Amino acid sequence: xxxxxxxxxxxxxQEYKNKCEQFSGLGQYISYGTxxxxxxxAFPQFIKSIPFILKESPELKVIIAxxxxxxxxxxxxxxxxxxxxxxxxxxxxxxxxQNIIWTGRLTEENYLSWLxxxxxHVYLTHxxxxxxSFIDSLICCKKVVASDVKPVQEFxxxxxxNLVDHREPKLIASAVAKTLDSPFxxxxxxxQVFGKQLGLQACMKAWEAVAGLxxxxxx
Numbered sequence: 001x002x003x004x005x006x007x008x009x010x011x012x013x014q015e016y017k018n019k020c021e022q023f024s025g026l027g028q029y030i031s032y033g034t035x036x037x038x039x040x041x042a043f044p045q046f047i048k049s050i051p052f053i054l055k056e057s058p059e060l061k062v063i064i065a066x067x068x069x070x071x072x073x074x075x076x077x078x079x080x081x082x083x084x085x086x087x088x089x090x091x092x093x094x095x096x097x098q099n100i101i102w103t104g105r106l107t108e109e110n111y112l113s114w115l116x117x118x119x120x121h122v123y124l125t126h127x128x129x130x131x132x133s134f135i136d137s138l139i140c141c142k143k144v145v146a147s148d149v150k151p152v153q154e155f156x157x158x159x160x161x162n163l164v165d166h167r168e169p170k171l172i173a174s175a176v177a178k179t180l181d182s183p184f185x186x187x188x189x190x191x192q193v194f195g196k197q198l199g200l201q202a203c204m205k206a207w208e209a210v211a212g213l214x215x216x217x218x219x
Contacts, residue, residue, distance in 0.1 A: 002206075004203055004206045004207060004210065005197065005198050005203050006203065007198065007199065007200035007201075007202070007203030007204060008135055008136075008139065008198050008199065008200060009200045010139060010194075010195055010198075010199050010200070013112065013136070013139045013140060016108075016109065016112045016116075019109065020109065020112050020113030020116045020117065021113060022109075022110050022113045022114075023063070023110075023113045023114050023116075023117040023118075024113070024117050026061060026063075026117070027059070027061065028057075028059065028060055028061070028119040028180075029060060029061035029062065029063050029101075029117075029118060029119055030053065030060060030061070030062045030063070030118065030119060030120050030121075030122060030176060031063050031064075031065070031114055031115065031118035031120075031121045031122070031137075031141075032046050032062070032063075032064050032065075032121070032122045032123075032124075033064060033065030033066045033103075033114075033133060034066050034125075034131050034133060035066060035067065035069075035071055035131070036066060036067055036068075036069035036070055036071040036072075037064075037066055037067070037068055037069070037070075037082075037083045037084050037087070038069070038070040038071065038072060038074055038083060039074040039075070039083075039126075040071075040072040040073070040074055040125065040126055040128055041072075041124055041125050041126075041131070042124035042125060042126065042147065042166040042167075043083055043087070043124075044077075044083065044086075044087075045124065045166055045167060045168070045169050045172060046122060046124055046166075046169075046172060047086075047087040047090055047091065048090070048169035049169035049170070049172035049173045049176070050062055050091060050094070050096050050099075050100070050173075051091075051094040051096055052169060052170055052172075052173030052174075053172075053173045053176050053177065054096055054099055056173070056177050057177070057180065058099075060099060060119075061099055061100075061101060062096075062099055062100050062101070063101045063103060063114060063118075064100065064101070064102055064103065065103045065104070065105070065106050065111070065114060066104075066105070067104060067105055068082045068083065068084035068085075070083070072128065084102070111136075112136075112140060115136060115137055115140035115141050116140045116141070118137075118140075118141050118142070118143075119142070119143065119180060120141075120142075120143045120144070120145060120176055120179050120180050121137040121141040121143070121144045121145070122144075122145045122146075122172070122176065123137055123144065123145070123146045123147070123152070124146070124147045124164075124166040124172070125147050125149065125151070125152070125166070126147075126149065126166075127149045127150055127151060128151065129151070130151040130152065130154075134146065134152065134155075135155070135198065138155065138158065138159045138161065138194070142185050143161075143162075143179045143180070143182065143184070143185065144159075144161035144162070144179075145161065145162045145163075145164055145172070145175045145176055145179050146161055146162070146163060146164070147163070147164065147165075147166040148163035148164055148165055148166075149166075158194040158197070158198060159194055160184055162175050162178065162179050162182075163175075
């Protein structure tokens with residue numbers, strides 16, 4: 001068996017980086033986001049980690065992108081409200097609301113600005129299909145914390161990032177603090193393997209070979 005990825009247009013991301021301004025000037029912030037706010041992407045555990053994160057770094061902002069929806073199943077919170085409303089109530093009780101920014105769904109340019117300017121991106125998931133946003137974060141973000149699960153571990157050879165047990169909010173907070181203090185920079189430690197195996201051109205060539213087509217270079 002040979003794994004062939006869908007391919008990421010890395011050049012397009014690089015071009016966008018020079019245009020991303022919306023989230024610049026906000027100071028240090030942590031980014032977290034998936035398509036929907038739901039248990040499959042460890043949204044409740046991330047929210048519970050925020051008070052611990054801010055206790056160590058009270059000046060940090062936490063910018064959460066995504067919509068208040070459940071896409072992959074799972075129960076609503078016990079209050080029968082949505083997970084976002086549960087999170088708002090939880091953070092208000094924890095006196096963290098002033099540090100939280102909710103963006104909703106972002107345009108592509110603003111999405112990339114959100115990633116590029118993040119001080120630390122947090123990607124959490126139970127063992128399941130990996131989100132596109134995780135691959136995007138590896139390309140765009142300086143520092144990344146991600147769930148220690150098989151779908152994420154598959155990419156540890158491409159890029160440096162910190163793994164965490166997403167089931168424990170205190171461990172998430174500790175991983176974020178450790179990553180913020182770390183000198184490593186994801187954006188400058190990517191190996192050439194990243195482009196060779198995840199880049200759009202390389203993946204298209206691999207698919208052409210599978211299809212028995214002549215391999216070209218003009219993609």
